[in-house]
Amino acid sequence: MSPRPGFVLEVDRSTPPTLFWHGEGFRLERLPVGSRVIYGPEPLPALKDPDAAIRHALENPLGDSAPLRTLLSAGMKLTIAFDDISLPLPPMQAPDIRQRVIEAVLDLAAEAGVDDVVLIAALALHRRMTDDELRHALGERIFNAFAPHGLLTQHDAEDPSNLIHLGQTDHGEDVELNKRAVESDLLIYVNINLVAMDGGHKSVATGLASYKSLRHHHNVQTMLNSRSFMDRHHSELHHSNWRMGKLIADSGVKVFQIETTLNSDTFPEQFRFLQRREWEWNLRDRAGFLASSKALERTPPELARRIFQSIKSPHQMTSVQAGEVGPVHDRTLEHVHQQQLVHVEGQTDILTMGLPYICPYNVNSIMNPILVACLGLGYFFNLYEGKPLVREGGVVIMSHPTPWAFNPVHHPSYVDFFEQVLAETTDMAEIESKYEEAFATDPWYIHLYRTSYAYHGVHPFYMWYWCAHALSHVGKVIVVGGDRAAVRRLGFSPASTLSDALEMAEDVVGRDPSITHLHSPPLMITNVV
């Protein structure tokens, strides 16, 4: 039986309550009759033999690229960059795709007698990965072979000795990248393309760049002009990265791009009910839901967080393609769309969404309020092509506990951003012009980014900018079941129940509004017609 495509359900009297993610927990909500619930397509079948598929992709590259085997030769300088801890979500069960791909690449390199090989975790301004996390992403064998010799590195966007300025694009955008990567004879970038935003020229131009370079597309203006940043042809974020990609290629940097896609089989057996449509829940799903929700009620938040963060996703590879960046990425997008695209008719007055416990920036960490905003208004809101799911001036209702909680190791500048900046203003432009520079250049944050496991000082700003498009588009944002003080600090309105939230929303959108719920999991991208 082939997987069913995405589906838009219209709620009627017989519809069972709808599942909302709610951080480290769930809520069952009865949506008003006539509301729509959007379900993503069911998981696509996985590649039968992923290793063979990888080898095949390396032998049969796309676009203007020779097979990898022929690009490798003894005495060459080879650098393999790979996506960091932010992908995939949740982290996948071993073996990780990165391990499979890099092992295949290293086999070829060994055959060719390449001995100058360096691995770089493409952190951009993300936190460094711990040894455990690297071990998980790359596998024991690679880790043990490279790490002890200092050949397993993590990109340091604040290390002047290992950055090189390649020039400016025709739009005056600086391109400053990891020196080792740029000066290699071949740079291989290994992607996990969880959503449409990932990959393409963004991989190198963002993942291996410095603040000086990133600020050209990680800013309020770019975000306002990326509609959405999940739709690369209408995304200023991507246009900028593509211009940089061109400059990188023109500078003679040879990039061999490897992209992989995943199916949406996101949660392991005990959370199977999450991925099923509620009216199809059988006894086991109900029992699973009851057991987890009851158990979670009694679990202290910190323990619940640890339990959820330990989830390793069973998702499987659905495609792998390698070669020239452009053609590879186009093929990747086809696969992503095949798994995620849902056609929806018309916009909605109110968009509801349940936000999970995880986003790209809190793996093994805490989803702080800024990340809650970013996940809902940055990621979920932007999961569209064409028109946003919610109409202009509409209302977004997000469900998340939004605790006033931070991980001081990973998010030190977030703490200060929340306490010092958001306490003053939530205005994008003002924040950008008044505070960004000070945070970005604060030596203490730079020190923590480089030596500890901290996101860069400027990172919370980017997360806030990620919300720019949504905030300029919608009329109101309501958070259900969140810490009231934290929600207010974000400039949103707290509500204790969904029905309260819907009533509050009516003040903005009028009586009898249309309501649409973006059901997650799985991840999807909507095409609103």
Add this chain to the structure above:
Amino acid sequence: MPVIAESLAGKRIAVTGATGFLGTAIVERLLRSVPGCEVVVLVRPGQRQSAAERTRREIVRNDCLDRLRRELGDGFDTEIEHRLTAIAGDVSRDGLGLSDDDRTLFASCDIVIHSAATVSFDAPLDGAVEVNLLGPTRVAEAIRAANQGTGRPLPHLVAVSTAYVNSGHKGDAAEELITKARWLAMPDWKAEVAAARRARSDADAASRHPDRLEEFRQRSRSELGAAGTALIADRTEKFRNQWVTDSLVELGRSRARALGWPDAYAFTKSLGERALLETRGDVPVTFVRPSIVESSLSEPRPGWIRGFRMAEPVIISYARGLLSQFPGVPEGTVDVVPVDLVVATIIAVAAKGPDDEGPTVFQIASGARNPLRYGLLVNLTQAWFTEHPLYDSRGQPIVVPKWGFPGRGKVQGQLRRAVKLLSTAEKVLNQLPVRGERAEVVADLEDRRIQAERALDYVELYGAYAETEARFRVDRTIELFESLDANDRERFCFDPAVVDWHHYVLNVHLPSVVEHARVRTHPGKRTLATREERSKKAVLSKEPRLAVFDLENTLIASNVVETYAWLATRHVEPKERARVVTELLAEGPRLLALDRRDRGDFLRSFYRRYDGAPANRLRIDGVELWSDLLALRAFPDGLARVRQHRALGHHTLLITGALDFVVEPLRPLFDEIVAARLGEIDGRFTGEMVTAPPTGEARALLVEEYADRFGLTKAETVAYADSTSDLPMLEAAGLPVAVNPEAKLAAIARRRGWPIEHWGRTKGAPRRQLAVATLRPGLRSSVS
């Protein structure tokens, strides 16, 4: 009789005690209402200010002279220059300590108004004796000495005393010389002087008894904790001095009561009159005895008052809800007289000149002629504060208690019990290891105890005044008043009958008291910056600063034992980890006790555990220690504060007993880090410190040294610390800040107006109960 101004025109009038409440009013009235006279004020030079400087600051600039300033406009300065002369003098010294020039000037005076006195009712006996008892005698002697050989007539000495010299009995107290008061026990004043002086040295000797010294030291320790020898000693000495003073206060009070006076003030004043009568020689003397002098009725303006006097603290304590009982009988008389009436009396007496038949007495009091009933005063006060409540720190109005009229014994009993209860609670809580906001509860308790103690003091001191049953006759004063012409009667009114008590209490006195008390009279947020807010501003000023930080519990909630536990468990198997941690836990109390006793010894002994540890590995581990443990326990507000200082261009300094490689990750925050460093041989630590971090007083010296190095002064130094063991360091800084203070430090900080910061860990940060290193992958394979 000629008009007052005319008779005093061309006269030179000396005034003692001119910087006091009454003295300032006398000087002002002379300058304003007697245009032809010249005023010489006898002022005691301050430690840093000359007599002239004090005169300018404390008399000329006082708001008392505002009216004159307004009336004269540009001519004010010239007028003052021509008519007001300051000479340095001290009534507690023989010969008044006058210089030759000043003595000549003093000798040329026609009238000397002696109003200098120690009006404090709780002054130590010897001080009161020197000023109140011997003062008038000294003034008379100085007059005689200066006058000798000048051929001028002796000036008229108008000695201001108090009606209460005559108060120890019921019924009429007449305006007669103290020597004629039959019912007063009259001890020999010379014997009393000798006894008071001896009492000082006796008390001093008694305060040095070993038991007592030990008691002072204990108290000092319990207040300051482990603040170091120098500070403890300093405090101990302060306690000793305080004890001597307290003994003399107590002695004064009991000696006075034993002889029938309400307090040492009235007692010494009374003996002072007697001594003056005996020693005055030919100096013509007139006594003016006011009762309780309070704010002015109309001159220079209604409600003018200077200093916080007798009734004011009681009234304010009542309005703040702190004093709910005050003894007194409703029908009793509170003998109050507005200051301008007293001043007018004195000037009229001066103008009249001495009585040819010898010294006379003028009393100026209200009780006999126009009594203010205690019941009325209480009712008016309650009504006024109900209508104009004071506000508490949260901007809520304070409801004044309904005042009963209990007996003195009952009130004292209640207050004593309250003080005892509060100090017991305080002692118990002080033993608990609380800090931060909870510690402030203890400080609150201390505040309340101090308030109760103060209330008790008021009751003991002033209780008698609300219960006075003597009626001070004012017949001679009224006679004098009635002899004046209509014009003078209006300009120099001193008939107590003119006072409408209703009006005076409600419209004159209470508004003035409240204005002077600097209390909150409006709801909502305070607009005036508090002392704490001002210091906070000074801490983060754009001026150059040295900001010194302590580490443990100031910036990070961790300690050397925990960091050791983490480092010791990082490279060992799980079973072994458990052993290390269990052992450390078992040792906990002993380590804690050692740390409390002497920080330096504790560190020396504890760091021996690092003997033989691989130095380089620990240095690498130090970096991980930050991410795995310390960052979770760091106070983000604290770290932000350090960076704030740096952003302002301030120098930052960390002083800690922690090991250098442990605090290395904090390097970018500080210009300098002073930490412990272990010796190293062949790549292994020796377990002995080669650089020992300073503790106690040594920290203070270090702070001064660094301030010097940066070219900064003490006033430009900020220090952040959490415990009394850091007290020397905090005191070495002009801008100390108590961070998450333990109870003792919280109390000290509250008292001294130091800013208090509550810095906590990151909200919602993962908690780590035991400081055990996260299991490293390195254990499972070889990563070094």
